[in-house]
Amino acid sequence: MIQAVIESIAITKSYQMGSQQVQALAGVDVHIQAGEFIAVMGPSGSGKSTFMNMLGCLDSPSSGEIRIQGENVTHLSAAQLARIRNRYIGFVFQQFNLLPRTSALDNVMLPLLYRPDHSDAESFAIECLKRVGLAERMDHHPSQLSGGQQQRVAIARALVNQPAVLLADEPTGALDTETGLEIMQLFQQLHSEGKTIVLVTHEPEIAAFASRQLIFRDGRLQSDKRVQPASATEHLQRYRQQKSQEGLA
Amino acid sequence: MKWLLLFKVAWVALQVNLMRSILTMLGIIIGVAAVIIMLALGAGAQYEVDQQIKSLGGNVFIVFARGRATSGARGAAGSVQTLTEMDAEAIEQQIPQVTVAAPTMWANAQVIYGNLNWAPSIQGVDNRIFSAQNWQLNQGREFSAAELSSSGRVAIIGATVQRELFGASDPIGQSIRVDRVPVTVIGVLDAKGQNTQGNDQDDLIFMPLDTVRKRISGRTLASPRAVRSIIVQVADERDMALVEQELESLLRQRLRTTGSDDPFRIRNLSEMVETRARTMQIFNGLLAAVASVSLLVGGIGIMNIMLVSVTERTREIGLRMAVGAEPGDIMKQFLIEAMLMCSLGGFLGLSIALLVTKGLEKFAGFTAIIQPEVVLLSIGFSALIGIFFGYYPARKASRLQPIDALRHE
Structure with missing residues (x-):
């Protein structure tokens, strides 16, 4: 069996909310192989975001194990987890989470600041901005960029540390349809280049661009199936045609 | 994280809230200026007394026939x-x-x-x-x-x-x-x-x-x-x-x-002068102590603003943690910010003290001596205040859970 990039083994998570015990996750087993493009779906409260935070080592499970490239990271200290995130995980958030009043380039370089052994951080960050098509805007501050451009900067930031897996939490949630499709196009391109991507969404249209769909319900994995992904490029073309026709009519 | 970068990050953070940073620094500025001016006037008075003792002869007795x-x-x-x-x-x-x-x-x-x-x-x-x-x-x-x-x-x-x-x-x-x-x-x-x-x-x-x-x-x-x-x-x-x-x-x-x-009386001239000098030293010491209270108040102001800053920037802290900042990195970042603010305040306070003492010397005829060790001490002391009062907010920031910090509104 091929070594999984990230796997969760029987993870559970429960919170104490007042006097009530809330079971957010009730035993989830998922193995993610290198090069997969996975969409995590489910209604709100289904545990998909909690699951995502576990994978990203932002939160630790109540029981069970998270393994990254075979290594159990469940009981590591806060500092050790920070190092794991720095080396293996790239985050993309719904709200972009870029530092204000900081240039796109400096935003992209941020993860490398916490990696003292990294030389040539700047040229690599420029490389990543080129990859998302924003090299000419690297001196712009987030407030000078559109939502789609900000999300591209955030993706470049997620790529800069060459992570084992890219975790995207509702990356199109704050964008209009066309920009969202453009971002999905970028994710598909990155996937075709061999990147492992896990994407949380509640929109089936967005999930359709992934090649594997995990559906959560009530803290459990309801279904896990491989699908034929739709092409974001085609969708984008169709959408643009439609829009221009509507404009003519 | 490299120290130079930390300073750059802190510098940018201070500039972002320029007015607030200056107002916060004001406490330190006034405190340091007041302490330095008081010590300078004290040293100046001491110098004048020393000069007088020298001219009288501090080593002289006068024996009067009685x-x-x-x-x-x-x-x-x-x-x-x-x-x-x-x-x-x-x-x-x-x-x-x-x-x-x-x-x-x-x-x-x-x-x-x-x-x-x-x-x-x-x-x-x-x-x-x-x-x-x-x-x-x-x-x-x-x-x-x-x-x-x-x-x-x-x-x-x-x-x-x-x-x-x-x-x-x-x-x-x-x-x-x-x-x-x-x-x-x-x-x-x-x-x-x-x-x-x-x-x-x-x-x-x-x-x-x-x-x-x-x-x-x-x-x-x-x-x-x-x-x-x-x-x-x-x-x-x-x-x-x-x-x-x-x-x-x-x-x-x-x-x-x-x-x-x-049938004779022995008097020591420098005794009288020294008594006066001692009174003056005590007086100046008291004034410097009062001035250092304003340093303390300034330090508390720094702590207050740093706490506000930590709350305001919770999402930033969460993001930094998500991309790999260890708790120690976050701690360092906020400590350096507080320290930078205080040192800068100390430096500005020193500049003001220099101007004021020059003015007092020129227009009011005071003798004021700013000793180099006082300068070093005041800058160092204000940096220490930064560390002392910055520690609690910085620790608070470093102990945030990344997931809670990221979700903070």
Whole structure:
């Protein structure tokens, strides 16, 4: 069996909310192989975001194990987890989470600041901005960029540390349809280049661009199936045609 | 994370909220400025006192002859001359720590030159007075041996006397009348200025002991060699207490005193000055302590703003943690921000203190001395305040859970 990039083994998570015990996750087993493009779906409260935070080592499970490239990271200290995130995980958030009043380039370089052994951080960050098509805007501050451009900067930031897996939490949630499709196009391109991507969404249209769909319900994995992904490029073309026709009519 | 980058990040954070940063720094600025100004004025006052002690001679005793109690009626100090030139010689020879013991007489008399007159203090001295009281000659010469032994009609005048009687003209060789006795001016003393009590030290005339005794004083003296006081200079200031004891026992023995009522009194000029200096130091110390309270308040202001800043930037902290910042990195970031703010405040406070002390020196005539160690201390101390008051907010930031911080609204 091929070594999984990230796997969760029987993870559970429960919170104490007042006097009530809330079971957010009730035993989830998922193995993610290198090069997969996975969409995590489910209604709100289904545990998909909690699951995502576990994978990203932002939160630790109540029981069970998270393994990254075979290594159990469940009981590591806060500092050790920070190092794991720095080396293996790239985050993309719904709200972009870029530092204000900081240039796109400096935003992209941020993860490398916490990696003292990294030389040539700047040229690599420029490389990543080129990859998302924003090299000419690297001196712009987030407030000078559109939502789609900000999300591209955030993706470049997620790529800069060459992570084992890219975790995207509702990356199109704050964008209009066309920009969202453009971002999905970028994710598909990155996937075709061999990147492992896990994407949380509640929109089936967005999930359709992934090649594997995990559906959560009530803290459990309801279904896990491989699908034929739709092409974001085609969708984008169709959408643009439609829009221009509507404009003519 | 590299230190240089941390400083850059902190610098950017301060600039983002420029007005707030400046207002926060104000507490530190005022505190540091106040402390430095107080210490500078204290050091300046100390310097002036030191200068005065030096001009008085911090290592000098004055032994005054004091009226013997005759039949219960006591005279004023010096009203009856019990001390003699021989006592001065004995002091010089028998107490090894004494460098010089200068016998002096004094009298008050009107001095006339041309159509001007003046009433300086007339002092009968010999050449030992110059070393005993650190007098320097501005022009002319000291007394010759012949002038001293034969009550020569010569005088060395103080700077004030020169100004009042001669103005700009050359006094050397001129004849003045002291209490109707014509004397020739042979020298002018260097000016010393006022002493701590505000008395003009330059308003005097030196004449040979015998001249004052025989020609000016006109008073019946107990002994032909009697003097009114002896100025005793000690080689090393640290021997002052010892010499005072020896002086007392030597004089008691020489004057055959037994009771507690000595016919002489020993006074130390620097004592008075030092008492004043000590009072001033305590006063300045108190002011500096009050000023440092404002530093403390400034520090609390820093803590307050850092707490606000941590809350405001919770999402930023969450993001930094998500992309790999360890708790220690977050801690360092906020500590350096607080420290930078305080050091900057300290630096600005120092600049203000420099301006204010220059202004006080120029327009109010204060002497202010800013010592280099005070500068280093105040900058270092304000950085310490930054660390001390920045620690709690920084720790709070570093202990945030990344997931909670990211979700913070």
